[in-house]
């Protein structure tokens with residue numbers, strides 16, 4: 001990924017909206033609600049973008065893109081719908097324009113009640129709707145006004161006819177803090193002027209700036225496919241070029257709406273214009289990259305995944321207590337001793353029957369750990385086996401592992417849960433009934449109890465014995481896996497303590513400090529199965 005090439009000199013862009021010198025173009029710095037707010041309310045404020053745009057039934061562009069972009073960027077988004085479109089991945093099949101009166105009713109409902117920081121517009125299909133909007137913004141001033149002059153969809157369908165062009169140029173643009181035309185829109189706004197190169201984009205930005213907006217961003221998504229995706233920002237003094245790698249995908253439906261919403265969201269959070277555009281550009285690039293192979297419909301142009309969560313491979317494997325049956329914990333020192341990579345160790349253990357894997361890496365650099373964890377996750381998911389990371393919540397997040405295992409002196413399970421969300425697996429090492437109850441209260445999924453027997457793997461570890469294990473199991477509301485010095489030889493004694501929530505054994509040396517990981521895992525698996533048969 002290439003760095004952004006921002007202009008060599010950094011011109012002053014009004015630091016917005018926290019800079020008291022900043023004056024929004026059209027609607028003044030202070031919204032009625034801000035002025036009447038106490039300090040307490042200000043500290044608890046939620047950044048808020050109101051989008052005034054059309055609905056896309058396909059969910060990729062328009063209002064739906066705006067909601068998702070703001071949600072992904074941590075900003076509240078309210079919506080005033082100007083038109084309904086029947087739209088999908090093939091194009092626009094129909095448009096139904098909302099009446100001016102009802103657009104006004106929606107505007108009043110939102111603006112008279114909520115504190116809106118930034119208004120962003122998309123599809124504004126009639127002069128009447130534009131005028132209603134401008135009138136209401138005068139009555140309810142906001143801090144910034146972002147205009148995406150939507151005219152034609154990428155599929156070539158008209159979303160706002162030529163009749164609105166004069167009103168755009170004469171009334172809307174002069175009060176906008178930024179307008180964000182794509183190449184075709186820039187050309188149309190300039191009476192058909194050719195916009196095909198970076199140099200054309202610069203000329204167009206300058207000419208459109210003369211129509212009155214504070215900033216003009218010409219988006220280059222539709223430049224020839226061989227070029228990087230380059231956008232040009234002109235603030236009246238200086239040009240800034242934003243370069244990103246062109247992602248080879250058809251899933252670009254809604255990139256423009258998303259870009260403008262993301263700029264609006266950053267402004268609502270208090271950013272100034274230049275960093276807001278930069279963040280928006282990064283966001284669109286990352287989301288396109290993530291979604292490049294996604295399929296939603298039969299048509300040629302798909303939407304992208306704003307939350308970057310839809311890929312099957314990124315879905316965590318849900319927790320099932322039976323996964324604790326044969327719990328393999330890899331050990332970096334043992335792998336080194338036997339000349340194995342972490343991935344080889346994981347693969348062999350899974351092929352031998354391991355039902356869950358934990359990576360316990362005490363030695364390698366974080367970069368190498370993350371890289372190896374990625375590869376292990378791929379292998380684990382090929383077999384439907386969850387992958388947990390010992391101690392390192394950061395590594396689990398970075399490689400999107402299925403969860404973590406934390407000890408009593410690691411990150412508290414409650415904090416890990418808030419960072420990892422409700423779906424990831426969290427295990428906690430416990431030696432006492434009190435710790436087991438705490439783990440349950442903190443939102444853990446299972447307990448690792450031990451050392452059951454003395455072990456060389458963990459220095460200075462207190463051995464709780466079979467009695468300690470029994471105490472923890474009896475007190476625990478969570479499933480338990482026994483750990484510490486467990487091998488083929490003593491597995492039966494462990495599993496026969498008579499606690500139904502003891503679901504399996506976790507092993508390190510018995511699998512990995514051995515010549516053949518796969519056959520040792522297989523042997524242990526058959527030993528465990530004997531217990532099931534008896535139980």
Ligand SMILES: Nc1ncnc2c1ncn2[C@@H]1O[C@H](COP(=O)(O)OP(=O)(O)OP(=O)(O)O)[C@@H](O)[C@H]1O
Pocket residue numbers: 061152153154181182183219220221222229230231244245246247248249252253254255256257258259281284285288
């Ligand atoms: N294939 C791509 N790879 C990387 N960035 C892209 C790609 N296509 C578009 N972009 C970027 O996405 C943003 C939106 O630009 P684009 O020119 O596609 O807007 P648009 O035509 O208004 O979008 P749409 O009409 O699909 O909502 C810009 O930052 C652009 O550079």
Ligand SMILES: Cc1ncc(CO)c(N)n1
Pocket residue numbers: 053054055056061062063085087122123150152153154159253254255256257
């Ligand atoms: C509703 C709507 N707004 C904007 C666009 C432009 O992407 C679209 N395709 N549909």
Ligand SMILES: [Mg+2]
Pocket residue numbers: 154182221222252255256
């Ligand atoms: Mg486009």
